[in-house]
Amino acid sequence: MKFERFELERIQSEWEHIVKYNLSESGVEALRVSDLIKDTSLQHQFLNQSLGYPQTNGTIPLRELISSQYPDLSADHVTVTNGGAEANFISLLGLSQQRDNRNEMVMLMPNYMQLWGFGKALGYRMKSFYLQASSTEWIPDIEGLKRQLSKKTHLIAICNPNNPTGAIMDADSLKAIAELAQDANAWVLSDEIYRGAELNGSITPSMLEFHDQTLVTCGLSKAYGLPGLRIGWVASANDAFIYDLWAMTDYTSIAPSLLSDALATLALQPQNRKEILARTRTILRTNWSIVNNWLTEHSHLIDCIPPKACAVCLPKYHADIGSVDLAHRLIQDKSVLVPPGDYFQMPRHLRIGFGYNTDKLTMGLHLITETLQSIT
Numbered sequence: 001m002k003f004e005r006f007e008l009e010r011i012q013s014e015w016e017h018i019v020k021y022n023l024s025e026s027g028v029e030a031l032r033v034s035d036l037i038k039d040t041s042l043q044h045q046f047l048n049q050s051l052g053y054p055q056t057n058g059t060i061p062l063r064e065l066i067s068s069q070y071p072d073l074s075a076d077h078v079t080v081t082n083g084g085a086e087a088n089f090i091s092l093l094g095l096s097q098q099r100d101n102r103n104e105m106v107m108l109m110p111n112y113m114q115l116w117g118f119g120k121a122l123g124y125r126m127k128s129f130y131l132q133a134s135s136t137e138w139i140p141d142i143e144g145l146k147r148q149l150s151k152k153t154h155l156i157a158i159c160n161p162n163n164p165t166g167a168i169m170d171a172d173s174l175k176a177i178a179e180l181a182q183d184a185n186a187w188v189l190s191d192e193i194y195r196g197a198e199l200n201g202s203i204t205p206s207m208l209e210f211h212d213q214t215l216v217t218c219g220l221s222k223a224y225g226l227p228g229l230r231i232g233w234v235a236s237a238n239d240a241f242i243y244d245l246w247a248m249t250d251y252t253s254i255a256p257s258l259l260s261d262a263l264a265t266l267a268l269q270p271q272n273r274k275e276i277l278a279r280t281r282t283i284l285r286t287n288w289s290i291v292n293n294w295l296t297e298h299s300h301l302i303d304c305i306p307p308k309a310c311a312v313c314l315p316k317y318h319a320d321i322g323s324v325d326l327a328h329r330l331i332q333d334k335s336v337l338v339p340p341g342d343y344f345q346m347p348r349h350l351r352i353g354f355g356y357n358t359d360k361l362t363m364g365l366h367l368i369t370e371t372l373q374s375i376t
């Protein structure tokens with residue numbers, strides 16, 4: 001099995017702790033442990049916690065809290081993983097074992113490219129359908145999906161809300177995808193890690209509501225601002241399949257961290273969850289208005305379809321330079337990290353993350369303007 005380089009993760013891993021202005025994050029400013037453990041009796045409980053192995057698929061209280069986010073699911077319909085990345089990894093590995101002679105995977109583009117790279121490594125024939133840019137929003141090309149489906153289609157992979165555009169596919173679009181998946185007898189693998197990070201506060205419907213043969217992957221890294229916990233999950237109406245995916249984690253990481261499981265259980269208590277998602281929304285709205293003002297002021301250099309969710313947007317710049325070159329010039333000349341659109345198969349775009357510190361965001365945007373002006 002040959003893995004192609006996961007360019008987005010590489011450029012982030014190499015530069016995010018070195019540059020002065022990191023606009024590559026796709027989530028919001030991370031919470032602190034003390035934001036979750038507020039009272040002293042809880043602090044004592046955590047300090048006295050013995051550090052054994054936890055329940056390897058996640059404790060029952062954690063899985064119950066997770067399953068309550070989806071209709072008709074229970075703790076047995078969920079397995080907890082180390083981040084959304086492991087959730088995607090075991091889901092696709094598990095699906096690939098069942099593909100018989102159906103070897104095609106149709107993936108929504110642009111997208112976070114983990115499933116693209118891993119799908120190729122597993123020998124899938126990769127196909128795409130697209131979010132198309134209208135003047136005001138990204139719209140899924142359902143007819144395009146229809147054209148890509150064949151007797152060989154094994155699964156459709158989507159990311160909703162979408163990284164890198166911040167687009168949301170609504171219930172009608174999800175229903176249309178579900179109907180096509182049903183006709184093709186295909187699985188849907190739906191990465192919903194940005195669910196809960198909608199600017200208007202209205203939680204995006206889960207694909208689980210529309211198609212039985214769905215695996216949802218999710219986690220606390222983005223909408224919840226808790227990437228350091230490394231808590232993700234896979235959820236499905238098919239509990240037997242979830243059981244098989246759990247068995248795969250015997251080979252990957254065995255279990256999530258015990259402390260992370262406990263902190264995640266705290267974060268997902270209904271009142272805490274509400275407050276955490278409200279904080280995320282406030283950050284997104286405040287910071288998006290900074291980015292939006294900057295875009296309006298510099299529309300001769302760069303323009304963007306506004307995101308509806310996530311702490312990222314995908315503007316198109318007008319300068320005559322490839323996006324990888326531009327990203328490296330920004331790192332070298334200005335100490336600004338922004339992932340190039342080419343890493344999402346979107347040339348002449350940049351993905352700007354706006355979920356962190358507002359001063360650094362403002363300065364980073366200013367430095368991007370300087371660079372674009374020097375090229376145009």
Ligand SMILES: Cc1ncc(COP(=O)(O)O)c(C=O)c1O
Pocket residue numbers: 026082083084085086088112159163191193219220221227230231232
């Ligand atoms: C769409 C998507 N899925 C999964 C992941 C991986 O998430 P985690 O950091 O929880 O492993 C990311 C990270 O950026 C992502 O953007």
